[in-house]
Amino acid sequence: MNHLVLSINVDHVATLRNARGGHFPDPVAAAQRCIAAGAEGITIHLREDRRHIRDRDVERMKAEVAAPLNLEMAATEEMVAIALRVMPHAVCLVPEKRQELTTEGGLDVLNAGPGLAEAVKRLAGAGIRTSLFVEADAAPIERAAALGAACVELHTGTYADAAPGDRAPILARLRAGAAIAVGAGLECHAGHGLDYGSIGGIAAIPEVTEVSIGHFLISQSVFEGIENAVRRMRALMDAARGG
Ligand SMILES: CC(=O)[C@@H](O)[C@H](O)COP(=O)(O)O
């Protein structure tokens, strides 16, 4: 089967750093270790409230990590300006609520105002691979293609949070969504909440070409080290992909 790219989200290294207000642990150093261990990209989410990743982290990540940088952000004027200045390899536009603990679902692409279309146009026009974080339904996926996005990232949080015995219908919806995305000419990515137990189902979807995984792997690093956690995830992905 085709290769599945693993992009590690290091947001929660910054969460730990910010807990004490200093410089340790450094999310850039963590990202470098992930790449050395076999990850192929780094994802960071610059939130409007800067609760974990901060502006300087975005700049350093671009300058100091030799791997494609995927910047997750809301489609606001402030964030678009930052992306156009830093020029990450990729931007994934996500919904964002200040009160949420984490991203709760896909973008409401169908009811989005002109700001979303304008953001896609400016980012894609600057040569940044632009993705929309969506639920695995035909309407938002097809609208993402119509807006000129290069990719969609399917929200896997509902699948990952479900009990293993309840996952089959959710996985079937993700599988169908991935086929719709590719049929619409989009690259199909997936992410949110994935762990060692849930990655197999997603990695086995051939249309999915990239996954981003963060909270679980950074947490698991406490027990087995970040390099081992990345290697183990990579091995599970490869096994699900058929070697
Ligand atoms: C868009 C997405 O799925 C996320 O992973 C998001 O970046 C998570 O944000 P937090 O890292 O703040 O939970």
Ligand SMILES: NCC(=O)COP(=O)(O)O
């Ligand atoms: N886009 C998903 C992501 O970056 C990581 O999400 P999570 O594994 O931290 O839930």
